[in-house]
Amino acid sequence: AIIESIADLTKLKLKFDYIVVGGGTSGAVIGNRLTENKDVSVLIVEAGGSNANVLDIIVPAFCTMATPQTPQDWNYTTIPQPGLNGRAIAYPRGFVLGGSSSVNYLIYTRGARDDFDRFARVTGDEGWSWDSLIPYILKNERFGLPADHHNTTNQFDPKVHGFNGINSVSLAGFPSDIDSRVFEATDELSEFPFNLDMNSGNTIGIGWMQATIKDGSRSSSATSYLAPEFVNRPNLHVLLNARVTRVLPTGPTSFDTVEFVQSLDGKLKMIRPRYTLTAGSEVILSAGSIGTPAILLHSGIGNSTTLSALGIEPLHNLPSVGQNLSDHVFLGASWLVNSTNTTDEAARNATLAAEELAKWNTTRMGPLVDNPGSQLGWLRIPNNSSIFEQFSDPSAGPTAGHFELLLANGIVGPPPPTGNFMSISSALVSPTSRGYVELNSTDPLAAPLINPNFLASDFDMFVLREALRASARFAAAPVFSNYIIAPFSFNATDTDPELDEFIRANAGTVFHPVGTAAMSAKGANFGVVDPDLTVKGLQKLRIVDLSVLPFIPASHTQASAYIIAERAADLIKAAQ
Numbered sequence: 001a002i003i004e005s006i007a008d009l010t011k012l013k014l015k016f017d018y019i020v021v022g023g024g025t026s027g028a029v030i031g032n033r034l035t036e037n038k039d040v041s042v043l044i045v046e047a048g049g050s051n052a053n054v055l056d057i058i059v060p061a062f063c064t065m066a067t068p069q070t071p072q073d074w075n076y077t078t079i080p081q082p083g084l085n086g087r088a089i090a091y092p093r094g095f096v097l098g099g100s101s102s103v104n105y106l107i108y109t110r111g112a113r114d115d116f117d118r119f120a121r122v123t124g125d126e127g128w129s130w131d132s133l134i135p136y137i138l139k140n141e142r143f144g145l146p147a148d149h150h151n152t153t154n155q156f157d158p159k160v161h162g163f164n165g166i167n168s169v170s171l172a173g174f175p176s177d178i179d180s181r182v183f184e185a186t187d188e189l190s191e192f193p194f195n196l197d198m199n200s201g202n203t204i205g206i207g208w209m210q211a212t213i214k215d216g217s218r219s220s221s222a223t224s225y226l227a228p229e230f231v232n233r234p235n236l237h238v239l240l241n242a243r244v245t246r247v248l249p250t251g252p253t254s255f256d257t258v259e260f261v262q263s264l265d266g267k268l269k270m271i272r273p274r275y276t277l278t279a280g281s282e283v284i285l286s287a288g289s290i291g292t293p294a295i296l297l298h299s300g301i302g303n304s305t306t307l308s309a310l311g312i313e314p315l316h317n318l319p320s321v322g323q324n325l326s327d328h329v330f331l332g333a334s335w336l337v338n339s340t341n342t343t344d345e346a347a348r349n350a351t352l353a354a355e356e357l358a359k360w361n362t363t364r365m366g367p368l369v370d371n372p373g374s375q376l377g378w379l380r381i382p383n384n385s386s387i388f389e390q391f392s393d394p395s396a397g398p399t400a401g402h403f404e405l406l407l408a409n410g411i412v413g414p415p416p417p418t419g420n421f422m423s424i425s426s427a428l429v430s431p432t433s434r435g436y437v438e439l440n441s442t443d444p445l446a447a448p449l450i451n452p453n454f455l456a457s458d459f460d461m462f463v464l465r466e467a468l469r470a471s472a473r474f475a476a477a478p479v480f481s482n483y484i485i486a487p488f489s490f491n492a493t494d495t496d497p498e499l500d501e502f503i504r505a506n507a508g509t510v511f512h513p514v515g516t517a518a519m520s521a522k523g524a525n526f527g528v529v530d531p532d533l534t535v536k537g538l539q540k541l542r543i544v545d546l547s548v549l550p551f552i553p554a555s556h557t558q559a560s561a562y563i564i565a566e567r568a569a570d571l572i573k574a575a576q
């Protein structure tokens, strides 16, 4: 059942075997899978409210309006980023059931075989390798028809997909003018090979986007893993609007109790009653890469020296908590095109926008059934690139990209008053920069300090410059000669300093923070969790969300969250 307030929960006087902190992407999977056994009871405690009836969450094309600075966003801001010319940028995270899977841009990419094989290597647990995880990938995925039911032959490889999982995935459901041109360009330019299915383990090349969309609407962990058939199980309870402030020990090393407060919005600072609940078996932190380290630190689990200095009693010294924050860097770039059939039109014409919404409302068809963008690709800088004289390759291996290109039939962000655009945006997906999540207040309701430390290394700048130049070469493919009128964001002939200026002034996040409570091998003197995701040196406390990834995968990260959580559920069951 879904319970809207702590008062309603306390009336029920229930006891739970597992308390999951955070009903986001990963937490919903854990709640669902553990309650498959009707003798096991689970409470999910979620700080945000319901995902139901929020149009910006449900309509795929509106995903860009679901955050930042909305009621469904934690509304975080980074600390000023030297690599971004000192800008402090919005750092959205879902503050709603389903977590970031309810507010993300819906792209479904699993990552590269090499990404997962590296997790296995550094943790010494073969269970995190690509081949071992395939059953969990398939348990998650329910690949279905696109909204327009078009023939998808040669747009994906059915052999590598799951059709009976829980979370829906589909190809784009509304054709765009750039589709055929993009694929013709991959024929014309050998540098940009066509990849039939980037979810096969080998990501390299350009292919069709797959997205977590079902029948023209968002599929999130809330609509899938917490669909009525699951959330109505008598042994599964989801408490909304309840914010966990700390985990508390009931023995010297046994952190099986959660402390929480009624939460009505993301910016609570006032003193309010604190409630506690103890789990019969385990507490599972699934509060995400920002929330999980913040809860650990407020609980005295972290670097004992810095916690003491701040005035928090250190209970367990784990200096890696909050460190190693890794994220991808996004950079939008557009070209002026010879067409009026782009998404720019509806973005500046309210009548057209209303027609599109009416169409979606009545038929679940039309341009709003897709997230922005219908193709993307992952590419590597050449092995003989000069930057490798200074840096060893931070990518996981040859199946993983250094950078990503994202194609869209319109400008990124609000369009200018005139002009139509095609975007080829770039993302740095093999960053060497690392940041942190730290505290500067003992108030668990205060926002933590978030420092992704974007573009702090020459390698990261080198790759983004190369990505921009690659996007310009893609735009120069013969097929675009009658379509592209002029570059809009930067010029192919720009020098390194000119590109650097464009990058530092305009780059932002792809919203993929990971690594702040990373796994390491058992017995390692760094890291936060063991390969079974239990917190090092403690009992009854596990972490299941993307904070556990030791490296950032070269992918959009929601699929990783689902995959990690699917395996974690089996690890928890095995420990029962």
Ligand SMILES: Cc1cc2nc3c(=O)[nH]c(=O)nc-3n(C[C@H](O)[C@H](O)[C@H](O)COP(=O)(O)OP(=O)(O)OC[C@H]3O[C@@H](n4cnc5c(N)ncnc54)[C@H](O)[C@@H]3O)c2cc1C
Pocket: 021, 022, 023, 024, 025, 026, 027, 045, 046, 047, 048, 067, 092, 093, 094, 095, 096, 097, 098, 099, 100, 101, 103, 104, 105, 106, 107, 108, 109, 242, 243, 244, 245, 286, 287, 288, 289, 291, 292, 295, 510, 511, 512, 513, 544, 545, 546, 547, 555, 556, 557, 558, 559, 561
């Ligand atoms: C704007 C945006 C766009 C994105 N686009 C894409 C995309 O297109 N494709 C893709 O693959 N990935 C995308 N991502 C990233 C992806 O969604 C996340 O990496 C993934 O969902 C993270 O899963 P998680 O389980 O680690 O955390 P989350 O899903 O964020 O879950 C954490 C949950 O814990 C709750 N919580 C936190 N603190 C507390 C507390 N103290 N008490 C109680 N509850 C708490 C939160 O409210 C949230 O529900 C995007 C993310 C954002 C924000």
